[in-house]
Amino acid sequence: GQPLGVLDGIPIAVKDNFNTAGIETTCASNMLKGYISPYNATVVQKLLDQGAVLLGKTNLDEFAMGSGSTDGVFGPVRNPWSYSRQYKEKSVSKSRSEDEESNWVITGGSSGGSAAAVSSFTCFAALGSDTGGSTRNPAAHCGVVGLKPTYGLISRHGLIPLVNSMDVPGILTRCVDDAAVMLGSLAGHDPKDSTTIQENFKPFELPDLTDVSKLSIGIPKEYHAPGLSGEILALWSKAADLFKNAGAKVIDVSLPHTHYSIVCYHVLCTAEVASNMARFDGLEYGHRSDMNESTESMYAATRREGFNDVVRGRILSGNYFLLKQNYENYFIKAQKVRRLIANDFVKVFRSGVDILLTPTTLSDAVPYMEFIKEDNRTRSAQDDILTQAVNMAGLPAINVPTALSERGLPVGLQFIGRSFQEKQLLTVAKWFEKQVKFPMIQLEEVKRLDHGVFQHEKSASFS
Amino acid sequence: PKVTAEVLAHLEHLALVDFRDAEGVERLQKAIQFADQLQEVNTDGVEPMDSVLEDRCLYLREDNVTEGNCAKELLKNAREKVEEYFVAPPGNIPLPKLDEQQTSLQGS
Numbered sequence: 001g002q003p004l005g006v007l008d009g010i011p012i013a014v015k016d017n018f019n020t021a022g023i024e025t026t027c028a029s030n031m032l033k034g035y036i037s038p039y040n041a042t043v044v045q046k047l048l049d050q051g052a053v054l055l056g057k058t059n060l061d062e063f064a065m066g067s068g069s070t071d072g073v074f075g076p077v078r079n080p081w082s083y084s085r086q087y088k089e090k091s092v093s094k095s096r097s098e099d100e101e102s103n104w105v106i107t108g109g110s111s112g113g114s115a116a117a118v119s120s121f122t123c124f125a126a127l128g129s130d131t132g133g134s135t136r137n138p139a140a141h142c143g144v145v146g147l148k149p150t151y152g153l154i155s156r157h158g159l160i161p162l163v164n165s166m167d168v169p170g171i172l173t174r175c176v177d178d179a180a181v182m183l184g185s186l187a188g189h190d191p192k193d194s195t196t197i198q199e200n201f202k203p204f205e206l207p208d209l210t211d212v213s214k215l216s217i218g219i220p221k222e223y224h225a226p227g228l229s230g231e232i233l234a235l236w237s238k239a240a241d242l243f244k245n246a247g248a249k250v251i252d253v254s255l256p257h258t259h260y261s262i263v264c265y266h267v268l269c270t271a272e273v274a275s276n277m278a279r280f281d282g283l284e285y286g287h288r289s290d291m292n293e294s295t296e297s298m299y300a301a302t303r304r305e306g307f308n309d310v311v312r313g314r315i316l317s318g319n320y321f322l323l324k325q326n327y328e329n330y331f332i333k334a335q336k337v338r339r340l341i342a343n344d345f346v347k348v349f350r351s352g353v354d355i356l357l358t359p360t361t362l363s364d365a366v367p368y369m370e371f372i373k374e375d376n377r378t379r380s381a382q383d384d385i386l387t388q389a390v391n392m393a394g395l396p397a398i399n400v401p402t403a404l405s406e407r408g409l410p411v412g413l414q415f416i417g418r419s420f421q422e423k424q425l426l427t428v429a430k431w432f433e434k435q436v437k438f439p440m441i442q443l444e445e446v447k448r449l450d451h452g453v454f455q456h457e458k459s460a461s462f463s
Numbered sequence: 464p465k466v467t468a469e470v471l472a473h474l475e476h477l478a479l480v481d482f483r484d485a486e487g488v489e490r491l492q493k494a495i496q497f498a499d500q501l502q503e504v505n506t507d508g509v510e511p512m513d514s515v516l517e518d519r520c521l522y523l524r525e526d527n528v529t530e531g532n533c534a535k536e537l538l539k540n541a542r543e544k545v546e547e548y549f550v551a552p553p554g555n556i557p558l559p560k561l562d563e564q565q566t567s568l569q570g571s
Contacts, residue, residue, distance in 0.1 A: 035540060036539070036540065038533065038536040038537060038539070038540070151515050151516070152515070152516050152519075165513065165514050165515070189522070191522065191524060194521055194522055195514070195516060196522075197516065197519060198519075198522055257504070260500070260501065260503075260504055263497060263498060263500045263501050264501065266494070266497055266498055267498050267501065270494070274478065281479075282542070283541065283543075283549045283551055284537070284540065284541050284549055285540035285541060286540070288542040288543065291552075292552045293552060293553075293556070294552055294553055294554065294556035294557075294558075295551045295552050295553065295554040295556070296479065296554075296556065296557070296558045297552075297556075297558060297559075298551070298552045299479045300479045300480070300481065300558060303478075303479055303480045304480065304481055304483070307480065309483075309487070309490075312480045312481075312483070312487070313487065313490045313491070313494070315478050315480050316474055316475075316478050316480060316482065316487070316491055317490075317491055317494040317495075317498075319474050319477050319478045320466075320470075320474055320491060320494075320495065321498065323470075323473075323474075329502070330498055330501065332511050333501050333502070333504075333506060334498075334501060335511030335512050335513065336504075336506035336509040336510070336511050336512070337501060337504050337506060338511075338512045339509055339510060339511065339512035340504065340506065340509060342512060342515060375490075377490070377493075377494070377497075381497070393515060394515030394516070419515075
């Protein structure tokens, strides 16, 4: 027979906020437990048409709200690196089993399940979604490549929406070349999603860049955010030097409104959420309460039973910002600030910079026990600072795993490119990936199978 | 500005989601406080941005039916239905006022 396509036979995992025909799609929420999608999201259909094998739906924060993948109804996702030799070696241990239970670290979120699936070798690639960093954040914590495409490049039809003006399907793979292959299968106009651009998309193979002297790399100073770990700061600096020493032009740039992206996101996100969650009323699909006294009381009870605190909190906040008396001062104001943030990027790219280089996260993955000490909104506000502005501006960005931290956990760096210039972005990312030689995760169970696979871990690593 | 009980009730009614307890109300207060930081930014002369694709033309196609006829598929996911109708409880009955609601909630 003939192969169905470039992805024929490749195992893939899909985040559970993408509709998959005949397969339960829950968004990790009680509201959609038992909901069997009647259709495939366009991206899922495209993968299946290429012959990809859907291994399963992955866990996430409920309705993709969160930065830890800890707030879904199926429980938190554990970072596979918690069980790696690299992490265990570095943790001060008393007894093995005690450690594993209390020391395991989060994956980051909200596409934590997808990142963990790729990171632990259960599939070759996974789909995530990215609204504020939800693909890049867990990619960084799990040591995998996380690509956020330009808004409008990949169809959102079938992706249960969080923020319609910022959501994009995200791609998680083990290497940059794989991300390019996935992108090739997924990008392109979809008549079912009017927010996809109409230009023809040509899938590409990444060239092996050897000469970076014509590149101009921008280092935005605002990304030296409060709370950025010394380790990551040093790694970021080393990466900049790497480019400089290879002949590229590396310059300091400024994106002055970066600081406001979290507040702006907070308002715009809650407002869109208030609207997007309105469809869940129990009548046509999803959970329905037994309360039967009136339509409104049934809706209210259904929504109380179906949504967790995070979702309900955002709906209420969103409705507040959309009240007539608040609309101008909050919603419209946030939209104006959004333009300022997007313009910051336009100015920088217009000044001759090709790619921006920034950290992806403030630190390596924290233990779950520590992460849950702060509430979801606080955590999201802290963790999204380095990734959110990119969604405001709709630009493409990618996390490339760079090195292991002192605790033996992955740290990644982020490259941000110009709109629709994924080829240039991925080419630079691939060059960088080749320079840093990020080590392979050493999971006890996997090691037994094939020694040959682990050859390259012996070569010098970046840190 | 502290959120009045009137606004809280109004929000619960609009959102059809309840604050559940004082913690929920506190969460809203904090959210508003957080959002107030936006006022620090000077946005004189700046137009609000709806979409990053604002400079492009929307794709429009011919107004012809290309798919549909899947009533059976769609009805599968509804809990209460009769023939091709989704069944809702009686409408036009306003939600009880906040204090009445508390007592009815305590019951469920």
